[in-house]
Amino acid sequence: MVNIKINGTAYSVPEGSTILEAARNAGIRIPTLCYLKDINAIGACRICVVEVKGAKAPVASCVYPVNEGMEIFTNTPKIINSRKTTLELLLSNHKKECLSCVRSGSCELQELCNEYGVDEGSFEGEKQVFDIDISAAHMTRDNEKCILCRRCVAACSVNQGIGVIGANERGFATMIGSPFGMELADTACVSCGQCITACPTGALAEKDDTDKVLEAIADPDKMVVVQAAPAVRASLGEAFGLPVGTNVEGKMIAAMRRLGFDKVFDTNFSADLTIMEEAHEFLDRVQNGGTLPMITSCSPGWVRYCENYFPEFIPNLSTCKSPQQMFGAVVKTYYAEKLGKDPKDIISVSVMPCTAKKYEVGRDDQAAAGVPDVDITITTRELSRMIKKAGIIFNELPDETADSPLGTYTGAGVIFGATGGVMEAALRTAAWKLSGEAADSPVDFKEVRGVEGIKEATYNVGGKEVKVAVASGLANAKKLLKSIKAGEAKYDFIEIMACPGGCVNGGGQIIQPASVKNFTDIRAERAKALYDIDSASKLRRSHENPDIQALYKEYFGEPNSHKAHEVLHTSYKAKTLYK
Amino acid sequence: MAFKKSAIPFSGTAEQEKRLKAVIAEHKNDPGALMPILQKAQDIYGYLPIEVQQMIADEMDIPMEKVYGVVTFYAQFSINPKGKYKISVCLGTACYVKGSGDIYDKLQEKLGIKGGEITSDGKFSLDACRCIGACGLAPVLTVNEDVYGRLTTDDVDKILAKYAD
Numbered sequence: 077m078v079n080i081k082i083n084g085t086a087y088s089v090p091e092g093s094t095i096l097e098a099a100r101n102a103g104i105r106i107p108t109l110c111y112l113k114d115i116n117a118i119g120a121c122r123i124c125v126v127e128v129k130g131a132k133a134p135v136a137s138c139v140y141p142v143n144e145g146m147e148i149f150t151n152t153p154k155i156i157n158s159r160k161t162t163l164e165l166l167l168s169n170h171k172k173e174c175l176s177c178v179r180s181g182s183c184e185l186q187e188l189c190n191e192y193g194v195d196e197g198s199f200e201g202e203k204q205v206f207d208i209d210i211s212a213a214h215m216t217r218d219n220e221k222c223i224l225c226r227r228c229v230a231a232c233s234v235n236q237g238i239g240v241i242g243a244n245e246r247g248f249a250t251m252i253g254s255p256f257g258m259e260l261a262d263t264a265c266v267s268c269g270q271c272i273t274a275c276p277t278g279a280l281a282e283k284d285d286t287d288k289v290l291e292a293i294a295d296p297d298k299m300v301v302v303q304a305a306p307a308v309r310a311s312l313g314e315a316f317g318l319p320v321g322t323n324v325e326g327k328m329i330a331a332m333r334r335l336g337f338d339k340v341f342d343t344n345f346s347a348d349l350t351i352m353e354e355a356h357e358f359l360d361r362v363q364n365g366g367t368l369p370m371i372t373s374c375s376p377g378w379v380r381y382c383e384n385y386f387p388e389f390i391p392n393l394s395t396c397k398s399p400q401q402m403f404g405a406v407v408k409t410y411y412a413e414k415l416g417k418d419p420k421d422i423i424s425v426s427v428m429p430c431t432a433k434k435y436e437v438g439r440d441d442q443a444a445a446g447v448p449d450v451d452i453t454i455t456t457r458e459l460s461r462m463i464k465k466a467g468i469i470f471n472e473l474p475d476e477t478a479d480s481p482l483g484t485y486t487g488a489g490v491i492f493g494a495t496g497g498v499m500e501a502a503l504r505t506a507a508w509k510l511s512g513e514a515a516d517s518p519v520d521f522k523e524v525r526g527v528e529g530i531k532e533a534t535y536n537v538g539g540k541e542v543k544v545a546v547a548s549g550l551a552n553a554k555k556l557l558k559s560i561k562a563g564e565a566k567y568d569f570i571e572i573m574a575c576p577g578g579c580v581n582g583g584g585q586i587i588q589p590a591s592v593k594n595f596t597d598i599r600a601e602r603a604k605a606l607y608d609i610d611s612a613s614k615l616r617r618s619h620e621n622p623d624i625q626a627l628y629k630e631y632f633g634e635p636n637s638h639k640a641h642e643v644l645h646t647s648y649k650a651k652t653l654y655k
Numbered sequence: 656m657a658f659k660k661s662a663i664p665f666s667g668t669a670e671q672e673k674r675l676k677a678v679i680a681e682h683k684n685d686p687g688a689l690m691p692i693l694q695k696a697q698d699i700y701g702y703l704p705i706e707v708q709q710m711i712a713d714e715m716d717i718p719m720e721k722v723y724g725v726v727t728f729y730a731q732f733s734i735n736p737k738g739k740y741k742i743s744v745c746l747g748t749a750c751y752v753k754g755s756g757d758i759y760d761k762l763q764e765k766l767g768i769k770g771g772e773i774t775s776d777g778k779f780s781l782d783a784c785r786c787i788g789a790c791g792l793a794p795v796l797t798v799n800e801d802v803y804g805r806l807t808t809d810d811v812d813k814i815l816a817k818y819a820d
């Protein structure tokens with residue numbers, strides 16, 4: 077520990093901490109813009125400057141370590157003026173569209189300008205002019221709102237190991253983009269959206285598909301059904317002022333009903349269905365000499381990464397569609413037949429923590445009934461905007477439950493939203509199957525839980541040793557796949573999620589500012605909400621879901637049957653895009 | 656945003672590729688190797704088109720954006736080849752106050768290219784340079800080794816006409 081003074085008060089703080097961290101522990105928030113814990117400590121934006129006694133000039137607190145006897149001043153007139161000038165300079169080259177900007181109210185630049193009373197600024201001059209990049213299926217980039225903090229670049233290169241965006245040119249011409257002025261759609265971007273949740277301003281945003289949903293609901297000839305992914309309920313409440321990790325499942329369902337959806341279902345149901353298919357596919361590969369390790373295919377960001385960067389692992393990918401797509405496929409086949417409806421008259425909508433889902437709905441081989449399995453997908457953020465615009469007072473809603481039969485789920489389905497959840501859910505059903513369907517086969521596989529980037533475990537499943545690995549964040553996936561290629565590691569079954577921490581931290585979730593993310597692990601908080609639902613569930617293994625049992629009995633026969641393959645499985649293709 | 660790929664088709668040879676790969680291999684385990692590799696690559700090819708940057712990125716196992724970001728940061732690197740006639744307009748202080756900015760603008764307009772680019776027939780490339788030590792002749796431009804001084808915008812057509820072949 078070292079002894080320091082902040083604004084005249086003495087504190088004892090851990091050695092090696094930065095001034096920013098020490099101040100935060102002392103209850104003082106120093107504003108930041110470019111700093112993102114673990115991935116972007118570059119001291120570039122100069123918003124976090126503080127005065128240190130004896131130092132010639134203000135220092136960047138995000139990268140400046142404390143030392144014994146240091147006296148720090150975070151709030152002097154000199155510092156306040158410096159921050160104001162920095163904000164004015166940023167505004168001088170910023171498209172001030174704040175009234176209608178998608179990030180108005182959650183923009184970190186706007187919040188600081190408000191705090192510091194900065195409006196127009198005194199630096200009028202040339203502004204950079206850019207076209208908005210709308211080429212990608214999942215997002216838009218408006219560089220005229222970019223403040224060059226490079227948080228998106230860090231998310232893309234450090235967390236995801238992809239790096240299709242970076243800082244180009246120099247001086248005033250500096251801009252974030254892809255090589256040779258390529259549009260995002262020309263690059264091997266995997267659509268994960270981690271850049272969007274890293275962005276402090278409205279420069280990056282998901283493509284808004286809420287109008288399409290409203291139009292569908294307003295069409296009297298269409299039946300509109302909606303599914304919401306497990307992770308959505310662990311984040312949606314944040315848009316309405318609730319703490320990170322509040323489970324709002326009941327209110328979420330009530331809100332969707334009030335928005336006018338004809339049926340409100342749950343992706344947790346098709347997560348259970350995915351496990352039935354995937355666990356049996358795994359057992360089949362083990363017993364019949366199929367390609368191992370088998371790797372999960374729930375995360376479209378990961379699937380796209382595999383196709384772009386590691387096509388040699390395509391035979392390892394499970395052929396199972398993702399839960400979103402399985403749900404859509406079941407709606408347009410089984411459910412449509414049950415209702416005697418033409419699948420063309422059903423609009424299938426999904427609410428996802430994910431931007432890559434916007435790309436996934438348009439993939440080949442995702443149309444079991446000859447029409448797209450899922451018609452429209454919106455993110456958690458878009459749902460929150462729809463709820464607000466509709467005047468629904470979210471926090472006063474009653475808790476409701478999803479419709480039947482595609483709304484029933486087990487604890488195994490809900491943990492899909494956290495890294496390790498798919499693996500654990502699959503192991504639960506595989507262990508049951510391999511133990512001769514014993515009622516007391518194991519349920520808890522705790523070694524694969526937690527936010528760590530790569531997890532490994534070996535389980536004795538029904539007398540057979542199964543070596544598993546779980547990776548989240550594509551930089552970790554890359555590391556894992558390289559070690560397999562080099563022959564340094566060997567596994568039977570691998571779960572990979574594109575986003576660090578899994579879907580709870582997906583690119584479509586409610587955006588928390590750096591001031592929260594730098595000091596709270598939002599991945600762990602949101603995951604906890606899902607594991608709490610699981611541990612409180614009566615049924616915790618996918619095969620115990622009575623509606624899943626009925627679905628097989630009435631329609632598919634058994635897991636991996638010919639019909640199941642036609643409806644619930646898909647295929648992959650290697651891609652060559654600019655990396 | 657326009658794809659800034661060079662209008663001139665890439666004509667790298669197997670021999671050049673072999674030399675580039677040897678340079679990269681030489682720096683394989685050196686973490687700060689990108690700069691010297693880019694400098695040598697530009698020596699080999701004369702410029703750094705997308706094909707060369709992709710080769711460097713693949714060999715070094717880094718994203719092409721990382722290469723491109725460095726290339727566009729430093730004025731010494733060019734993503735376009737140089738023309739048969741390399742026009743270089745001095746925008747140093749003395750030339751600039753004597754109106755070289757207007758000459759530069761007129762050349763861009765006449766050639767239909769921006770600074771750093773090359774005409775699609777490969778004939779002219781245009782660059783701005785800083786002081787070439789001929790301030791007494793300001794404003795100055797050079798075409799390959801030929802120096803032209805005390806210019807006005809009216810001289811631009813005459814100069815270009817000299818290189819009609």
